Amino acid sequence: MENFKETLVYISSNIETIDEKNIVIRTEPSQIKEVAKLLEIQGARFIHLTAIDFISQKNKIELNYFFSILQDNLNIIVKVEIDPLTPSISSISEITPAVIWSERECNDLFGIKFEGHPDPRRLVLSDDWPEGIHPLRKNFQYNISPPEVKQPVALKKPEEGKTVIPIGPFYPSLEEPAYFRLIVDGEEIVDFDYRGFYVHRGIEKLAESALNYQQIPFLAERICGICGFVHSCAYCQAVEKAGGIEIPVRAKFIRSMFLELERLHSHLLWIGLAAHIVGFDTLFMQAWRIREPVMYLCEMITGNRKTYGINIVGGVTINVLPQHLKDMEGIISQIEKEVIQLREIILDDEVIQLRFKNVGVLTQNDAKKYCVCGPVARASGVNIDMRINFPYAAYPMLSFRVPLNKSGDVWARTIIRLEEILISISILKQIIENIPEGPTSIKISKIEPWKEAISYIEAPRGQLFHYVMTGPDGRPYRWSVRAPSYQNYQALAIMLKGASIADAPLIIGSIDPCFSCTERYEAIDIRKKIPRVYSVEELKRCLKAR
Amino acid sequence: MFKSKIKALLLSSRQKKITRPYPFVPVTPPENLRGRLEVDANKCIGCGSCVRTCPSRLIKIENTEDERTVMFTAGRCIYCGRCAQSCPEKAIHITHEFELATDNKKDLEIIIKIKMVQCTVCGKPFTSLNMLNKQIERLKDKTEEDINKLKICPECKRKMQTGGGSPF
Numbered sequence: 001m002e003n004f005k006e007t008l009v010y011i012s013s014n015i016e017t018i019d020e021k022n023i024v025i026r027t028e029p030s031q032i033k034e035v036a037k038l039l040e041i042q043g044a045r046f047i048h049l050t051a052i053d054f055i056s057q058k059n060k061i062e063l064n065y066f067f068s069i070l071q072d073n074l075n076i077i078v079k080v081e082i083d084p085l086t087p088s089i090s091s092i093s094e095i096t097p098a099v100i101w102s103e104r105e106c107n108d109l110f111g112i113k114f115e116g117h118p119d120p121r122r123l124v125l126s127d128d129w130p131e132g133i134h135p136l137r138k139n140f141q142y143n144i145s146p147p148e149v150k151q152p153v154a155l156k157k158p159e160e161g162k163t164v165i166p167i168g169p170f171y172p173s174l175e176e177p178a179y180f181r182l183i184v185d186g187e188e189i190v191d192f193d194y195r196g197f198y199v200h201r202g203i204e205k206l207a208e209s210a211l212n213y214q215q216i217p218f219l220a221e222r223i224c225g226i227c228g229f230v231h232s233c234a235y236c237q238a239v240e241k242a243g244g245i246e247i248p249v250r251a252k253f254i255r256s257m258f259l260e261l262e263r264l265h266s267h268l269l270w271i272g273l274a275a276h277i278v279g280f281d282t283l284f285m286q287a288w289r290i291r292e293p294v295m296y297l298c299e300m301i302t303g304n305r306k307t308y309g310i311n312i313v314g315g316v317t318i319n320v321l322p323q324h325l326k327d328m329e330g331i332i333s334q335i336e337k338e339v340i341q342l343r344e345i346i347l348d349d350e351v352i353q354l355r356f357k358n359v360g361v362l363t364q365n366d367a368k369k370y371c372v373c374g375p376v377a378r379a380s381g382v383n384i385d386m387r388i389n390f391p392y393a394a395y396p397m398l399s400f401r402v403p404l405n406k407s408g409d410v411w412a413r414t415i416i417r418l419e420e421i422l423i424s425i426s427i428l429k430q431i432i433e434n435i436p437e438g439p440t441s442i443k444i445s446k447i448e449p450w451k452e453a454i455s456y457i458e459a460p461r462g463q464l465f466h467y468v469m470t471g472p473d474g475r476p477y478r479w480s481v482r483a484p485s486y487q488n489y490q491a492l493a494i495m496l497k498g499a500s501i502a503d504a505p506l507i508i509g510s511i512d513p514c515f516s517c518t519e520r521y522e523a524i525d526i527r528k529k530i531p532r533v534y535s536v537e538e539l540k541r542c543l544k545a546r
Numbered sequence: 547m548f549k550s551k552i553k554a555l556l557l558s559s560r561q562k563k564i565t566r567p568y569p570f571v572p573v574t575p576p577e578n579l580r581g582r583l584e585v586d587a588n589k590c591i592g593c594g595s596c597v598r599t600c601p602s603r604l605i606k607i608e609n610t611e612d613e614r615t616v617m618f619t620a621g622r623c624i625y626c627g628r629c630a631q632s633c634p635e636k637a638i639h640i641t642h643e644f645e646l647a648t649d650n651k652k653d654l655e656i657i658i659k660i661k662m663v664q665c666t667v668c669g670k671p672f673t674s675l676n677m678l679n680k681q682i683e684r685l686k687d688k689t690e691e692d693i694n695k696l697k698i699c700p701e702c703k704r705k706m707q708t709g710g711g712s713p714f
Contacts, residue, residue, distance in 0.1 A: 218624060283554065286561075309580075317628075344553055
């Protein structure tokens with residue numbers, strides 16, 4: 001760690017140590033590649049890249065590269081200021097391939113050119129969005145929709161003799177919009193193209209332009225339909241960190257409780273879906289039946305099955321009664337019994353083994369290179385769990401282990417998720433035992449502008465990252481979200497290469513993709529019923545027919 | 547293989563159906579369910595605290611000559627209950643009603659009208675009658691002078707302070 005800082009001095013003289021967990025490095029645009037290389041050598045994991053528009057303040061756009069070194073529990077923010085008139089910087093995708101999507105996104109939303117980028121197509125913006133309009137710049141108003149422009153759709157062209165098999169634009173087994181194009185040679189998948197972001201809703205822009213600190217948690221919770229609580233929780237934690245707010249311990253425990261309940265039902269949902277994809281519908285129905293009492297429990301405590309709406313900056317709005325804890329104890333013991341039975345059924349089933357084993361393999365090296373996270377990373381032997389690496393909420397007070405597997409295939413991901421269900425249950429039991437009495441929220445005073453904070457959550461799908469820079473108008477100046485699926489998607493190309501077409505839905509399903517999470521923001525007219533991103537001609541016809 | 551199938555059979559046969567026969571059999575909503583809003587026009591003082599907290603930004607306040615209209619476009623409500631929490635007068639009440647499907651958007655709108663009080667000096671409406679009554683109630687000694695002071699709008703008060711002299 002000290003060594004590392006000494007090496008850094010050669011690159012940039014401007015290093016700020018904010019606290020023992022956060023370092024900010026300011027550097028010149030020309031040096032970004034060297035800094036990235038150095039961080040790569042030090043074993044830093046790339047997390048996210050986003051920009052902040054400071055054109056009206058100092059006529060600069062600030063790029064923020066977020067890295068972390070897991071073994072030192074260290075966050076590193078590399079800040080580069082670039083000129084808004086000629087916004088270009090060299091791409092670091094050669095060094096860290098995990099940056100590819102983030103760079104494409106920055107190009108779309110801030111208009112920053114990344115020189116040497118291997119795939120500079122649009123990622124987030126729809127095909128009919130006019131060139132030169134960048135919605136996350138501050139001079140773009142959130143409630144304006146620019147005129148549609150007819151432009152050719154940039155899709156990957158297959159090589160001579162290869163065929164394209166489209167899956168989507170409406171993904172059949174997950175019932176969500178995404179367009180996968182499998183480029184095949186006979187039965188074998190040789191290349192893969194993805195066009196998504198059809199459910200991009202302009203959430204970050206709306207939060208930065210119209211809402212206040214306490215309204216955003218409710219918007220954040222709507223980023224995802226399965227694990228929404230993680231988003232509101234991560235946002236609240238980031239604002240609390242930036243504003244120096246310490247929330248009551250009971251609120252921390254309640255947050256941890258719902259995070260674990262959410263993991264429980266999300267993983268059971270995934271097991272059901274995976275069984276459904278391979279046609280084992282008994283297991284699908286049983287997994288979802290086991291899941292249902294969790295939903296009833298959440299409904300009983302918060303009033304809602306999903307989207308609990310209990311997180312605010314400063315704590316939670318509800319209290320958990322002793323009766324609730326008693327009911328929870330009964331329900332999770334029952335689930336534990338049934339999940340053990342479910343695990344036996346899966347482990348003994350030869351058909352499932354034949355379908356899952358050695359399918360969609362992601363080696364440990366590739367997993368590290370693409371910075372995948374969550375169960376996908378742990379199934380490839382990468383020991384990463386935000387609850388341990390960067391403990392938050394009540395996790396420093398709880399003990400649990402992190403399951404690991406080396407084989408990196410769909411089978412390993414299934415086993416990891418089954419294990420995690422049982423670990424979640426043990427965490428919940430500890431929470432029931434140790435939850436302290438006390439208030440559940442505190443009143444917050446004014447939050448100082450221009451403070452920044454990072455917050456991590458280990459979501460059911462992996463590492464969730466929220467970044468907040470506080471602003472002068474009672475709302476964040478910049479709020480950036482990187483969902484776990486965003487990173488996991490980018491490794492799909494590796495998993496799919498060499499697989500057969502029949503396995504593709506299963507492999508795509510095995511990362512537990514969450515479309516809404518991945519595709520969180522864009523400035524589209526929220527009053528319009530039809531999302532403008534549906535621009536492919538054939539899709540338009542579909543919409544008309546409907 | 548066979549063993550696993552028998553286990554699956556056992557797991558599924560031991561359990562009853564978990565789905566509820568809703569809507570044929572009505573469900574009792576959970577204690578904490580946040581449903582349709584109810585607003586008590588007699589309690590509302592038109593302070594606008596709910597307007598600032600609503601994440602959906604569906605509450606609007608409009609002033610006319612002698613009335614203040616508070617409009618809830620509750621079709622956009624996300625049922626977070628923040629307005630009820632922020633209301634100083636507990637005028638907003640969250641009910642357990644959740645079957646709100648309708649073919650007319652207007653059914654979900656709540657419009658309440660509160661009487662305004664005119665300034666005794668300039669005659670402009672400046673505060674709601676409920677708010678004024680509340681303020682009078684809070685006065686320690688309800689002298690005529692103090693009550694009359696409350697009936698003057700802030701603008702006129704400022705003028706009087708700078709210009710000196712009381713009209714009474």
